[in-house]
Amino acid sequence: MIALRQGALEIRQFLRSREQVVFTMAFPVLMIVIFASIFDGEIGGGVRFTQYFVTGMIATGLMTAGFQALAIQIPIERDRGVLKRLRGTPMPPWVYFAGKVLMVAFIAVAETILLLVVATLLFDLELPSSGRLWLTFLWVAALGTTACTLCGIAFSSLARTGRSAPAVVTPVALVLQFISGVFFVFTSLPTWMQQVAAVFPLKWMCQGLRAVFLPGSFGAQEPGGSFELGTVALVLGAWCVLGLALCLTTFRWTTRRDG
Amino acid sequence: MSDAISVRGLRKAYGGTDAVSGVDLDVRPGEVFALLGPNGAGKTTTVEILEGYRRRDAGEVRVLGVDPAVGLSGGPAARAWRARIGVVLQGTGEFDELTVGEVVAHFARFYPGAEPAAAVIDRVGLGAKARARTHTLSGGQKRRLDVALGIIGRPELLFLDEPTTGFDPEARRDFWTLIRDLAAAGTTIVLTTHYLEEAEALADRVAVIAAGRVIAAGRPAELGGRADAAATVSWRTPGGGVERAESATPTALVAELASRYGGEVPGLTVTRPTLEDVYLRMIA
Structure with missing residues (x-):
């Protein structure tokens, strides 16, 4: 109950900071508009490029909401003493994390729906045709967002100050986007790059989403010869566990200066 | 009745340099106790150890009968103890986009025996600002919000770290009245301040910390003979x-x-x- 309240408070704070709402929501939409306009042809077999790139944009949106946003926002809150103040109350620590998770979930859902609506209306995106595919969509997105959120909270302890957080986080996110098949067809990347990307969650989120938005026959073109949904679940699950462990062991409520 | 705070031989060093080197203190229940001392004397370190924010290197410390190091754990024992104390830190962050009423009501939910939010907001003199976003408050009003969040849980013991820095004289007098009311209702108060007249006006007893030690303690009128x-x-x-x-x-x-x-x-x-x-x- 207290966690729901904390989540509602986080969401309310997000909705009231107008720039944040506009940029968070508009960014993936802007990207799909650019990509769908550049690559307006077919990827093969009567399937449009939009169908491929929308998976990368959804995955990027989820990673931005979970990983980047928290890894930047939490150090700022730490700097400003918000965390220290909460730490001085009887609030159970997990409530703070739960509030962030609910906020990320809210943003992720809103942003993904907006992206799908725009892509469907403007670029003839074909939505998943069966309940089974929607279910896959749901669990890949939920598991991927959870992994990114936990990693974002864990990563937030790395930046010394709120000011340095964007500099620490942005390159990591950008590199992952380039090597995970967000901006390019994944199999067109050098093999070593594919192998590096396979260690991190973003590649598997994209791949899981491709299983949803591309015809089943496209699975044969994946590096593993299929969409490997089992592996997707396994890797994303592993990152959830690792992220949670790091959150619980390394999270700092006060700045280093505070001791 | 046992002491609200009891400290014996408290020590804390940072990187080999002693910040606190053998502090002894007793704060009695219901008393207003002021800690004075120059910046860097070990005041904040001492208070933050008492508030459960920092580990100590050595010494016996009891705050409301509990070792405050419990506060670092975040577990059930920490929460039971935290529910009994209120902490007003120096310059802590606000929740910019929320209103005064929303923030106070939210913090009230953290405490088992919280006072009604509206009553606390009135008490700190922010009644007219209850619906204002916190980023629109003046410095003195923000400080009053800090105090509201510190006392919302009806603490037995309240820590105030330089609470009136930046107040105009009238706001300071209002604040003193608030502190006296809390003390009259039985709240034990530990205050750090750079304003000597504030310590004199409010404190039953003061202690002066310099170079990591208590160099004098007593009633303000009798301090240092x-x-x-x-x-x-x-x-x-x-x-x-x-x-x-x-x-x-x-x-x-x-x-x-x-x-x-x-x-x-x-x-x-x-x-x-x-x-x-x-x-x-x-x-x-």
């Missing part, structure tokens, strides 16, 4: 100048002056050293 110190008597001479004399027996001196002037002594003042005089001499 202040009550027995020589008084300064000054008066105007017929020539228009001002004459001053230090005297251990100022009453006798005034009586003698009265007979010399045959009644009223022009421009007569009798002063003892202020708390500030005593304090500055101590830390010099």
